[in-house]
Structures are given as structure tokens and as C-alpha cells.
Amino acid sequence: MRFLLVLLLLLAPLTGRAQDAFSDALPGLGGGFAQQAEATDRLGALGDPRAVPILRALSDGRLLKRPDGTLLIREGDRVTEVATGAAADPAGAEPLRINNRVRQALRGALGRLSLVSPDPAERLAAAEAVFRSRSVENIPLLEAALARETLSRVRERLELALAASRMASPDEAAKRAGIAALGETSSAEARGILLEARATNPALAGEIDAAIASIDRRLTIRHAFETLFQGLSLGSVLLLAALGLAVTFGVMGVINMAHGEFVMLGAYTTFVMQEALRDIPGLAPWSLPLSVPAAFLVAAACGAALERGLIRHLYGRPLETLLLTFGVGMMIQQAVRLGFGAQNREVSSPPWMQGTLELPLGVMVTQNRLWILVFSLAVLGLTVAAIRFTRFGLEMRAVTQNRRIASAMGIRTGRVDALTFAFGSGIAGIAGVALSQIDNVSPNLGTGYIIDSFMVVVFGGVGSLAGTLVGAMTLGVVNKMLEPFAGVVLAKVFVLVAIMFFIQRRPRGLFALKGRAAEQ
């Protein structure tokens, strides 16, 4: 009990003083112009968020003064007393007038106080502004703001601003602290400030260089991670596009040049689903997830029709199959072009796929790319599971290994063929759903992916889904790693040429056909 009392007594002056400084400054706002400006400056320097609405009211002409000197704030129809916040009678109160000098002081004070504003976005903007102005006067303010800041995003900017402000101070120790703090960040702006400071502070060159080197190290790591993510993202797109091909071409040995068109059909299914569900309130946000099964069914149905109707007659004649499916792809493309028009169709992203996500080290990743990466791995997992653990998968593998014995065991091989082809085509349709989020939904959406997909399947090893995964990710990452040096187009050309040479080294390993095609 006594202990508590002592504590209270100890604390009382502290809180009281803060209280006093704030309350002491307030009446000045009701005085003459010079007094007003002085009080405004004092409030601004205090960094107390309670001052913000009061100074705003003064700036908007909503701060009233009763003849007895009490200050009131009018907000709409409500009038409250400034000091207590209690409702008050506005009778006889006059709005306070200000001049340009006061206005200027208000601007400065409000600007500083927005560092402690309740709105995080406002705080962030204020930190940004302070960072740019880089003035020594802001140091105590920033220290005060940092003491109460909890959001790491804003803290980071504040720390950067503080360090930058310290750099401007004449005090050597403060400068050193600033340099050290800037060296801890991984921002290109901090690097810029340090470079600038290096010219004016030859005495600190060694420390500045060390700080810059440390930033560079971190920037390099971040850049490497970002490149890696971009590569994996491209790889996931390639994986999605190539996965269906790995089933139809890799497992069945049927070459399907219309594969890209099945991808395109999946993308258009997404568009149709979006339009169809647009006016149904409960379902509209679910149009993208619902498109996945829909696209699978559409593409699988087309695939089954193509296999039963045409390809079946050409088994064992891969070159003819290639030409035939190319022709079919051409017709599908033209049919879509006539049906939907040649222009791009807009498929919107649901909110949970928009925006960017910040990972540790400041690595920025776009949400939709991340989702597609996860989605592609999920589709791969489901495909593997379907082939490994289902009755259909078992029959499919049996037919692939030995058609006649499978047939003798009572497997209806024709049906398995149709289902396998439909399955592979359906995966292409699913790929189309994902691609609708990052690419233009147009009739020739698929053409851009078909060659890459074949390269992935061939590179990764025909007939191996794990190879497809490795192939897709390798090609994606290599492509993105080459891009900064060679540009987008040349990187692609290099990769194509590299694959041609890789095939030289490992022709058997990559082209070891399993299944039906190897029987010929």
C-alpha cells in the first residue's frame, strides 16, 4: 500500500508536467496573433495527438472563444469545451480569427503532429515528408513519435527519417548514429543519402562506406530473392501449362498441338463464369474458385471429344496427330475469335488476390503470383495423387505399360485412353483459369505457351511429372536470371538454344519414351 502510494507520488509530477505543458499552451490559442502562433508552435513540438483536432479547428475557423475566455470546438452541431471535452453552450462565443503567420505555424505544427495521427496512412505520409525534408529540428519529434509507434511498417519509415535527420545534424556523434542506423536498413533511398553525405563528410568516409556496403549486401540478397520468386512464379505458370501436356504427351505419348487452345478455353470459361455469376449476389465473389471445376469440365469434354472423334484413328502416327491437332487448334481459336471477338476480355481478380505482400528482408511479392504458385503445386499434387492412388490412375498406368495385357485383364483401354486425354486436357483448362489472372484473355492466349510447355516436358523428361516440376521451375528461374542481362526476348532465345544443347548432352535421358510410343 505504502509502496503504491510512493509510486503514485513519483509518477504524479511526470504525468502532471505533460498535462501541464499541453494545458498551458492551450489558452495561448485564444490570444493575439503572436500568442496564437507561439502556442501553435509549442503544441506542435509536444507531439501530443490531442492537439490535432484543436489546431485543425483553429485552421478551419471552428475554434470559438466565449467572452469568459473559454475555448470551444464546434463540430457540426456539437460544441464542446476544449479543455474538458464536455458539451458547452456556444451562446455569445465568437470564432477565432487567424492571420498568415498563424496559418504558417499551423501548417508546420499539423505536419509534425501527423506523425502521431491515429491514421497509419497519415503517419506514413508524414514520416515520408519528414524523411525528405531532413532537418535537425525534427529529431526530438521523431524520437517522440518512435516511442509510441507500434506498426512496424511506419516504424521503419520513422527510423529511416530519424537517421536521415541525424545525418543533417552538426553533432559528430549524432551523425555516426545516423550512419549506423541507415546502414541497418535495406533501402535504396538510405543508400542515396549516404552517398550524398560521403561527399560532404570526408572524416566519416570509412563508416559511410561500411554502411553502404552493408546496404548493398542486403539489397543484393533481396534482389536475389525477388528474382527467385519471379522465376518460380514464371515456373509455376509453365508448370500449369505443361502439366496437362505431361499427361497427354508424356504419359500417353499423344502429341496435342491444340493443348494451348484448351488452356485458352479454360481462360474463357473463367470469363463466362464471371459474367454469368455477376448478378447473383451470393455467388459473384466465388466465380474464380467455381471456374476451376467448370474449366476442367469444359476442357476435358473437348479433349474427350477430340480423342474419341479424331486422334484415336491416328494412334501410332505421331506426325499425323501433330498436324491434325494443329488444325483442330486453329479451328477452336477461330471459333472463339468469332464467338467472343478478337479483343482481350477482362477477367477481374478477387480482392484476396490483389495487392502485394511484403516478406522479411523487404521482399515484395504480388499476391496473385503467390496464389498461382501455390495453386500450381496443388494441381501438381492432385495430378500425382490421381495417377498414383485412384483406380483410374492404376488403369491408365497399366494401359501405358502394356496395352494388350491390360486389355486382357479386362481394362477397357479405349475408355482409359479417352479419360486420360480428357484428364490432361482438363488440367490445361485449369491452367487457363490461373492464366486469366495474369495474362490477356484473348483467342491466341494458348499459342504463346505451347512451345514453352513442350520445352518443359522435353527438358524435364518425358513421362515424369517430377521432371515436369523440375523442368518448369528451372526454366522459369533461369529465364528470370538471364532477363536483367539479356532482356526478355533474348533470355527466351537463350533458353531455347540452351535446351537444344542440353538435349545434345542427354538425348536418351530426356527422350527415353515410356509407354505406348516406345513400343513402336
Next chain:
Amino acid sequence: MSIALTAPPPSRMRLGIRTGLIIAVLLLAALPILNMLPRDSAFHVSDFIVSVTGKWICYAVLALSLDLAWGYAGILSLGHGAFFALGGYAMGMHLMRLIGPRGAYGHPVLPDFMVFLGYTELPWFWHGFQSFPYAMLMVMLVPGALALVVGFLAFRSRITGVYLSILTQAMTYALMLAFFRNDMGFGGNNGFTDFKELLGMPLGTPSARAVLFYASLVLLVGSMLLCAALTRTKYGRVLTAIRDAESRARFLGYDTTRHKLFAFVLSAMLAGLAGALYVPQVGIINPGEFSPGNSIEAVIWVAVGGRGTLVGALLGAFSVNALKTWLTSAAPDLWLFALGGLFVAVTLFLPRGLIGLFDRVKKGRGA
């Protein structure tokens, strides 16, 4: 892996084909002359027909070269358009150099697009193209060298069938991407155009049209005779054997890689020559010529006519292009359906093309 194609046709039929060919060539040769007749004459042939037929002749040479590779050596190249386009680009470079100071920017040496892109001097690979013989050499050497490298790498690793097809398609796709770039020094996506003259002869005039037409016709007849002679030699027989049973031919002691490589390189050179004569006739060359679609269209010409027959390639090139010219003006939306339908119909119902159809009709009548 490929189905048995036509056995050597009976000699009476071969005679028929030869007569038909001679008549066709004479008819073609008459076109520019008929074009010179007065407009109101009943036999007058319009400029359009002459220029379109001139284009078709170049396509026919491309089809012929593809038939040599596909029909006789079993190499289904989906990238033959690349050889055609490279030949065209080599010719285009010659034509660009001949423009000289007459370009829009009036630079004495640099073509317009280089001035526009800020080049100060001619890139090294443009030197020499002002000379016609050098350009003609390049027309054959560049596609030939590309075919040599790609073919060597592919055949040596025994990449065959669809893998080879996709590889060649990737080749033309990569070239298309590369040629679309401005800093390649080939005019980016605009390519070359605004040609002025060739061999001192101003382009775009009726006489230039006639000269180019006859040059194309000579090329067509020459390459037809060359291919026909080649396929009848022992080399040609071995090539056919490789097409039908590559492993067996290899086990019999034939160097299949070298045999196929020769056919592929020769075929690429022919395609390059066709492209070189095509460019001055249409007056433009751009990276679109490399698009995989063009190459595959050439494949369907051969397939429609009947591969492995040489005559079929010509027949296919002319008939499919006639259909294209007619359909793209009569019902442009339907052309791609028709082309796709041709792929389906030919592979399913006419594996030996129109020539096979004639054969069957004839046999039916004889029996």
C-alpha cells in the same frame, strides 16, 4: 513409324504427270505475256493475277523443298518458314543497300531504320550486301548454315519424329522473337520495305514483275528437276530407306546423319532462294514471316498435294493458296476453319494427298 507411301507410280502415270507439268509450266509462262495484251482483249490477264501467281510460284518452291525434307527424308520441319524468311531477309538487305541515298532520311549508306534508331555506322554483317552475287550467296548460305547446325545437332542425337518437329518450330519461334528486336540490326518489327530497284531495274513496274515472275519460274523448274533427279539417284533411294526404317538403314551401314543432313541443308537453301525471290515481289519482309504458323501452312500444302511425290508439293501449294486467296476475300472468317479442316481431312482421309486420290481414282477405273 511413318506409313508406307506410294510405290513408284506406273510409268504411264509418270508420263502423264510429266506432260501435265510441262503444260502447267507453259501456261504459267504465258501469264506475263498475256498481261501485256491490251486491257480490252479477251485474253488479258490482270496485274493482280500475275503478281499473285508469282508469289505462289515462290510458295511452290518452298513446298518442294519441304517435300524433299519431309516426303523423302522423313524430317517434318515445322520451321521451314525460317529458311524462307532468312533468304528473304538476305535479299531484303541487298535491296535496302541499293536504296542508297534515296531513303527518307537521305543518308548515303545507312538504311532509313538505322538512321531512325540512331546507328552511326553499318553493322558488320551488313557489309558486302551491296553486291548482288554476295547477297545471292548469303541467300543460300545463311539458311544452309542454320540447317547445318540445327540438323547436325538434332540428327546426331537421333532426335526424330515429333521431337524434331517441335525443335524446328522452337527454332523459327526463337528467330521470330529475335528479329522482332530493334537492336538486332534488321529493322525490328517493321522489317524492310520501300525497295527501289534490283539489278538496275526499278521495282513495281510491269517489266520488273515479269522478270521476277520468270526468275521464280526458272527456279521452280530448276529445283523440280534437281529434286526429281536427286530422288532417283542411289542417294535418293537411301534417303527413302532412312525415312521408312531409319534404324534398319543405319544397321545396313549407311551414315543416316550425313544423308539426312545433306537433304535438310539442300532443302533449306532452296527455301532460302524461294524467299529471296518472294521479297522483291511482295515488296516487304518482316519478322512475321518467321511465325510458326507460316511454316505449318507450308506443311499443309505438301500434305494436301501428297508428300513424297514432288508434284504433290506443287499441286498443294497452288491449290491451297488459290483457296486461301479466294476465301480470304470472299469469307475471311472462314479461312482458318478451312485451313484447320484441311489439316484434319488430309490426315484422316487423304494420307497421300491429292496425288493419292488421283491414283486411287485411276486404279478404280483400271480395275
